[in-house]
Amino acid sequence: MTSKLLFYATFFIAAYALSTGARALNDSKPEAIVLNAAPTSKIIKTAHKTKQAKTAIHQRHLALAQAARRQPALAGPSYAQRADAMLAADDIAARRDLPPDWVRLTIGQARYLPQVAKYIQPPPPGTPKNWQLYRSRFIDPVRIKAGVQFWQDNRETLARAQQQTGVPAEIIVGIIGVETIYGQQMGSFRVIDTLSTLAFDFPANHPRAAARSEFFKAELEQFLSLTHRTGVDPLTPLGSFAGAMGMAQFMPSSWVKYAIDFDGDDRVDLFNSAADAIGSVANYFKAFHWQVGLPTHYAVRFDSATLNLPALLANDIRPTFSVESFVAHGAVLEGAALQHPRPLALVELQNGDEPPSYVAGTENFYAITRYNWSSYYAMAVIELGQEVAQKMARARSQ
Ligand SMILES: [Ca+2]
Numbered sequence: 167m168t169s170k171l172l173f174y175a176t177f178f179i180a181a182y183a184l185s186t187g188a189r190a191l192n193d194s195k196p197e198a199i200v201l202n203a204a205p206t207s208k209i210i211k212t213a214h215k216t217k218q219a220k221t222a223i224h225q226r227h228l229a230l231a232q233a234a235r236r237q238p239a240l241a242g243p244s245y246a247q248r249a250d251a252m253l254a255a256d257d258i259a260a261r262r263d264l265p266p267d268w269v270r271l272t273i274g275q276a277r278y279l280p281q282v283a284k285y286i287q288p289p290p291p292g293t294p295k296n297w298q299l300y301r302s303r304f305i306d307p308v309r310i311k312a313g314v315q316f317w318q319d320n321r322e323t324l325a326r327a328q329q330q331t332g333v334p335a336e337i338i339v340g341i342i343g344v345e346t347i348y349g350q351q352m353g354s355f356r357v358i359d360t361l362s363t364l365a366f367d368f369p370a371n372h373p374r375a376a377a378r379s380e381f382f383k384a385e386l387e388q389f390l391s392l393t394h395r396t397g398v399d400p401l402t403p404l405g406s407f408a409g410a411m412g413m414a415q416f417m418p419s420s421w422v423k424y425a426i427d428f429d430g431d432d433r434v435d436l437f438n439s440a441a442d443a444i445g446s447v448a449n450y451f452k453a454f455h456w457q458v459g460l461p462t463h464y465a466v467r468f469d470s471a472t473l474n475l476p477a478l479l480a481n482d483i484r485p486t487f488s489v490e491s492f493v494a495h496g497a498v499l500e501g502a503a504l505q506h507p508r509p510l511a512l513v514e515l516q517n518g519d520e521p522p523s524y525v526a527g528t529e530n531f532y533a534i535t536r537y538n539w540s541s542y543y544a545m546a547v548i549e550l551g552q553e554v555a556q557k558m559a560r561a562r563s564q
Contacts, residue, residue, distance in 0.1 A: 313554035327428070352404065355405060454533045531548075
């Protein structure tokens with residue numbers, strides 16, 4: 167595989183989610199670069215007990231050290247001199263009843279990040295989608311091994327989350343693994359910088375620039391409101407190039423709406439508490455109508471004599487077909503799939519120049535795409551969870 171292809175594939179993975187407006191965004195960059203080496207966040211202060219957390223902190227310190235060296239060349243101008251940013255600050259202060267001077271001072275210390283503006287661009291037209299390539303980036307021995315360790319370390323918490331919400335431990339393990347390798351890669355951009363860059367300098371040539379700029383302005387407002395309310399210095403939290411934070415990579419609006427305290431210390435900490443991350447992921451899916459006990463997808467084949475592929479793909483990944491209508495359009499299901507009581511969707515996963523892969527997605531497959539609006543993402547989450555579960559089962563049987 168050429169490095170150029172890998173670059174565009176990476177680009178596609180990152181931009182695909184962003185272009186569709188995901189609520190929790192996945193930072194798919196191979197390596198994020200810190201521009202402003204912020205001191206350790208106030209919210210990062212609990213004791214770190216697990217090996218993963220220690221690894222995460224070690225990696226964070228490494229990234230910060232690298233960033234400090236590179237900062238002079240990469241740091242952009244601050245927003246203090248930008249009239250539009252200061253007007254937005256006043257608007258946010260008024261809307262959220264925040265101290266205007268505090269909001270102005272905070273946004274005034276945000277820096278423009280040129281590479282964030284670059285990452286947010288969609289892939290070049292004609293860039294092929296490639297499920298096999300996407301899969302290989304998220305499902306590998308290192309991530310599976312980390313997943314087994316995470317499951318063993320958090321077995322009771324995962325079981326409690328599953329019991330309370332019906333969201334399988336396997337799915338939660340898949341999400342946190344795909345998002346951050348269980349807290350090892352939580353992003354190293356200052357959230358205030360990424361959100362300000364994307365709010366005030368969203369690339370004008372992006373096909374949905376106006377809407378995306380408004381989206382990130384709203385996220386900036388949520389972030390300022392959240393940090394003010396919880397007493398966190400807004401200049402310290404680090405996240406993905408799109409402002410997603412913590413082990414579960416929640417955008418600020420998702421943090422406000424769906425993040426919960428699940429370890430009982432009365433604080434929500436998605437950076438350091440695996441339990442809070444687990445509970446929050448489960449809570450997110452509960453809010454997005456997870457159907458307890460239903461699978462995420464079934465295998466599907468086609469009957470070439472009756473196949474009407476355009477009809478089966480017309481509604482994209484939204485489940486709209488009864489089993490009867492699905493089969494009538496030429497889909498072939500077997501076993502439990504034929505008894506599926508609720509709607510299905512045909513999910514197409516392109517494989518570059520090779521033939522696409524297909525599955526019959528249920529409402530739970532669709533629910534996973536509400537976390538990150540991509541069927542490729544959802545399939546990677548599902549398959550990583552399966553691989554981790556299988557590895558644990560094999561270990562038990564030996
Ligand atoms: Ca907590």
